[in-house]
Amino acid sequence: MTKTRVIEIEPITRVEGHGKVTIHLDDHNNVREARLHVVEFRGFERFICGRPYWEVPVIVQRLCGICPVSHHLTASKAMDMIVGAKKLTPTAEKIRRLMHYGQIMQSHVLHFFHLSSPDLLFGFDSDPESRNVFGVIEKMPELAVQGVMMRKFGQEIIKATAGKKIHGTGAVPGGVNKNLSIAERDVFLRDIGQMKTWALGALDIAKKYTFDNLAAVQAFAVFNSSHLSLVREDGALDLYHGNLRALDAGGNLIFDQVDYRRFNEYLMEEVKPWSYMKFPFIKSRGHIDGWYRVGPLARMNTCGFIDTPEAGKALVEFKNLTRGAPNHMSLAYHWARMIETLHCVENIETLLNDPDLQGTDLMVKGERAGEGIGVIEAPRGTLFHHYKVDANDQVTFCNLIVSTTNNNEAMNRAVKQVAQDHISGKPKITEGMLNHVEVAVRAYDPCLSCATHAIGKMPLAIEMYDADGNLVDRNSQYI
């Protein structure tokens, strides 16, 4: 009988949260199976039950320290339904959009400049001692500083619209509780030109990387999949609001312009015994073939066009690479992410010049409902919030499908393919080989539901076991 060795990479470095990769080898060092496991807190949905509905947009931010704003806005959209707010005031919607674009911008920038750029700039096999943000600081200090300043700009937008960076209260059921003052606006207008220049520069880096390494990009974690996102009624990219569209691997529509409040009619979640994360799939395709990708790459594939000028031109170039067919390259997520960053900066500029941001009509209400569903395009993909509220205003049901969960199957496929391509049959497993696996996961920028961080945590452990469960190798480092 062939014995199996297991290599564990735990947690994945430079992704948000805690994940563990296990790679199962046989006696000949061939990869038999590779999986991404997620160590995530369960029970958040239960934690929400019993709360008054108006508290939810604030409380859900505690789910995650990385994307609290996405949860804040998605919960607010769900609560809009509860309070019967069918259409927000122009000021409310634009303030929320501004907050959202600030959030996506800062999230994408952190990922690109400080988490992924070391791999892209120095190579997946380069010396791990300098294949990190410190290497970027040393060799390209201006790039590292740009990343910080762009992220800070996005964070300040969040602070100005949500009231504060953590536990923001800006979005409330039926609207927002503050507008943007002229003084606040002018601070952002002063720097927006610089942000646009830097966003264009980052886009060039991502695009150049793709074309300079096209053969590698076209061979690294490339697999056919469906793609899903919200799109506007005219098919344009819309990160804040729209209807659901899903394409199959060939670019054919599976469904289009589906009101997201009916998402349960189109999507299901499967549970697997080896992972805490659920595996969503498109009902009509079944649980074997119905999995899909979300996030920047999926959004570039699903949308027909982008309505901001520079990002719009960038999308045309992106689509030209595959002659209009869906792009299935995991590493193209980076290019897509930078197109979205530019799109957000362009949208922020447009909004800052819109007098509606100083409007005073902030709230609407209508007929009270017992169920609320909110969906948004978060930095990492489509995010679903579903609540039921009783006559006492208390939440009785809560179900969240977080963006990263939607990419669960895709990330597992990426891990397995890269492990087979780069580890199978090799007599010795090197750090560079293992980093290839991490690069594949990192492309999806997963947010693995942040575990409690506090002084005294271990960030990385790689463990190897023989077929009898004996630990044969271990490598760890501590913060």
Added chain:
Amino acid sequence: MIGYGNPGRIDDGLGPALSALLDARALKGVSVETDYQLVVDHAHEIARHDYVIFADAAISGQAPFSFTEIPIAATQPTFNSHSLSPEAAMFFARTMFGAKTKGYILGIRGYEYEGFGEGISERAKENLDAAFLFILELLGQGKRIS
């Protein structure tokens, strides 16, 4: 002061709880930041100050709290985006923005971290009070930290 942690995860909220207490005092010359975690953009803020205190929950170690100066690292600290360490934040501030800031870690001993829950545990509350008193003495007496 940068108080960081997740108030939705019981004692992990010790850092934000301390920064909230300090912020309420509105002390002259003291800036207070609260966040879920330390991130690279804190480096820019750190560089604008003479001193920075990182207030965080401590899973183990000394009760009620520990207060230690961050040495200037001879080697670069490990960087992990999920939990950027104070040492890494200081390293960023120095290397990217030329900061001369002195940094300190205030680790407030906590006990309950599993699952979700708002509010600090009773035992950790006592440690929080002691840490706050310590900070007030440090700042209120006008004495220099170093």
